[in-house]
Every structure is written in structure tokens, then in C-alpha cells.
Amino acid sequence: MTTAVAATYHDGRTSVSRAVTILVADGLLHVEGDGFATAVPLAQVRLEPRLGNLARRLDLPNGASCLVPADFELPVAADAPARMERWVNEAEIRWAPALVAAVIVLVGLWATIVYGVPSAANVVARRISPSVERGMGTQALQTLDRVALKPTELTVERQAQLAARFRTLAGLSGLGDGVVLLFRKSPAVGPNAFALPGGTLVVLDELVAEARDDDEIMAVLAHEIGHVYERHTLRHVLQASALGVLMAAVLGDVVSATSYAVAAVPTFLLDARYSRDFEREADDYGFTLLDRAGIDRAHFARFLTRMEAKSGGGSLPGWISTHPPAAERVR
Numbered sequence: 623m624t625t626a627v628a629a630t631y632h633d634g635r636t637s638v639s640r641a642v643t644i645l646v647a648d649g650l651l652h653v654e655g656d657g658f659a660t661a662v663p664l665a666q667v668r669l670e671p672r673l674g675n676l677a678r679r680l681d682l683p684n685g686a687s688c689l690v691p692a693d694f695e696l697p698v699a700a701d702a703p704a705r706m707e708r709w710v711n712e713a714e715i716r717w718a719p720a721l722v723a724a725v726i727v728l729v730g731l732w733a734t735i736v737y738g739v740p741s742a743a744n745v746v747a748r749r750i751s752p753s754v755e756r757g758m759g760t761q762a763l764q765t766l767d768r769v770a771l772k773p774t775e776l777t778v779e780r781q782a783q784l785a786a787r788f789r790t791l792a793g794l795s796g797l798g799d800g801v802v803l804l805f806r807k808s809p810a811v812g813p814n815a816f817a818l819p820g821g822t823l824v825v826l827d828e829l830v831a832e833a834r835d836d837d838e839i840m841a842v843l844a845h846e847i848g849h850v851y852e853r854h855t856l857r858h859v860l861q862a863s864a865l866g867v868l869m870a871a872v873l874g875d876v877v878s879a880t881s882y883a884v885a886a887v888p889t890f891l892l893d894a895r896y897s898r899d900f901e902r903e904a905d906d907y908g909f910t911l912l913d914r915a916g917i918d919r920a921h922f923a924r925f926l927t928r929m930e931a932k933s934g935g936g937s938l939p940g941w942i943s944t945h946p947p948a949a950e951r952v953r
């Protein structure tokens with residue numbers, strides 16, 4: 623038997639509410655008010671879960687209900703299924719579980735960004751057909767030719783010389799004809815070489831001019847073949863898209879309330895992280911390929927160091943800027 627508790631009774635048919643006292647005794651819930659009394663078996667009543675200090679509704683049969691104080695509890699026997707509800711209530715009024723939940727969400731998001739997005743992009747990239755990837759590369763080249771690149775000014779003989787050495791390197795990589803070397807010139811871009819989706823490598827006259835010997839050029843191209851082998855450009859595009867979608871989902875409200883800069887900063891930082899991972903992969907691949915070709919790895923390190931010294935540590939030429947610090951890679 624519980625002590626009597628003051629409550630408010632609604633019959634469920636009219637909007638009239640009446641002051642009552644409720645009391646549990648002998649497996650019955652007794653509701654008594656002014657000229658009013660009823661008793662209901664406990665099995666037919668249901669107490670809504672506690673939510674902080676809000677009054678709770680106690681449902682009676684036939685649509686009637688009582689509003690009871692937050693701390694009102696039915697006897698445990700009739701109340702057994704409420705254990706979970708009590709736990710939920712406790713979780714709701716305690717900040718510690720909320721903090722733990724927030725940390726779990728953040729760690730989950732971080733893991734998704736750092737591991738989930740790259741591995742998903744890797745899987746998707748390997749399922750995209752080579753012809754689709756080549757199509758992307760062709761389009762990218764057309765755009766670059768229009769806005770940034772000019773025809774090469776290397777002589778036909780010089781091109782043939784470099785192309786022949788490149789073919790040897792490509793053959794050793796196992797990619798064979800899957801990788802193609804093109805020559806372009808771009809004073810605006812500077813000493814640079816890059817890999818397009820689908821296996822097209824572009825080397826600029828400016829890079830050829832900066833190299834002390836052809837081994838240095840081959841060292842750079844071995845690194846770029848690494849980007850082709852690992853399908854980095856395609857994976858980068860996929861990851862950047864996925865990251866954009868994820869950031870929009872997480873920061874959706876923030877972005878609409880303030881500016882895209884809020885989303886752009888973490889996106890940029892994460893993108894730089896992805897780039898560094900790709901560069902390391904390409905370095906590893908490039909070094910293995912150089913070993914196979916009998917070209918000293920030091921050529922790559924020398925060229926990188928010279929390019930960085932030349933830039934005075936300030937604004938780096940395009941080719942370097944997307945790469946990790948030369949000192950770190952030279953090691």
C-alpha cells in the first residue's frame with residue numbers, strides 16, 4: 623500500500639478536471655475525489671515514463687487519466703517493464719551520459735572521415751570502369767589546355783628521348799600502355815608534373831628545364847606513375863565529394879546561418895591530410911620503381927630539395943605545394 627497522493631483526474635470525455643487523491647492498495651489503484659470514487663486493477667493502468675520533474679500521466683481504462691507528480695511510482699510488481707524507462711529518465715537528467723554520447727558521436731565522425739571516407743573512395747574507385755576514368759581525364763585535360771597549358775616547346779628529338787626512357791619505366795611498373803606521357807608548357811604553373819584520371823601524365827617544359835639530368839625527371843615521373851597506379855586523382859575527387867556531403871550533413875545549420883567558410887576550413891584541412899597520405903603512397907611506389915629501374919632514389923630527393931630552396935620557403939611552386947615538406951620526404 624502506498625501513501626495517498628494528490629492528482630488531477632480527467633474522465634477523457636469532457637474537459638473538466640477534478641482534484642483527486644490516488645492510492646494503491648490490494649492490487650488496485652483507488653482514485654477518490656469530491657463525490658467521486660473509483661478503483662482500477664493495477665494491470666490496467668499505465669504510467670508514462672518520467673521526464674525530469676514534469677507531472678506524469680497515468681492512463682486508466684476507457685480513456686480516463688490522472689496527472690500525477692513526477693516522483694509518483696507504481697509498486698514494482700506492476701511496474702516491472704518500467705525499469706528501462708527509469709534508466710532513460712536518469713540518462714535524461716544526467717549530463718555525464720550526454721557528454722559520453724557526444725564524445726562517441728564525435729569519435730565516430732572522426733573515424734568516418736579519417737578511415738571510412740578514404741576506404742569507401744578506394745572501393746568505389748576500383749569499381750569505376752577504366753573507360754569512365756579515361757573520360758574524366760580527357761575532360762580534365764581539355765579544360766587545362768584551355769585555361770593553363772600551352773603546347774610544348776621541346777624539340778621532337780628531346781620529346782622522343784624522354785618518352786623512350788618513360789616507356790621503360792612504365793614497362794617496369796606493370797602498367798605498360800595504361801600510362802601515357804604528354805608534354806605541355808605553362809609559365810604560369812611553373813616546374814610541375816601531374817597525373818590525370820585514367821593514366822595520363824603531363825610533364826611541363828619548366829620541370830624539364832629545372833632538372834639537372836634525365837634521372838631527376840624520371841624520378842619525378844616514377845612518383846607520378848605511383849599516383850596513377852593508386853588511382854589517386856579519382857580517389858581524391860571521390861573523397862572530396864564525400865567529405866563535402868558529410869560536412870554539409872553535420873554542419874548544415876551552421877553553414878546556412880553563417881558562411882561556407884565554416885565548412886570550407888575543416889574540409890580544406892582534411893583534404894590536405896588526404897593529399898599527404900596519397901603523396902606518401904606515391905613516394906613509396908616511386909622509390910620501388912626507381913630501384914627496379916636502377917635509378918638512384920637520391921635523384922628524387924635532390925630535385926625536391928632544390929625546388930624547395932629555390933622557392934625560398936615562401937610561396938611554393940604548384941608542384942611542390944601539394945606535397946609534404948621535402949625534408950621529411952628526403953629522409
Ligand SMILES: [Zn+2]
Nearest residue numbers: 845901904945
Ligand atoms: Zn605527388
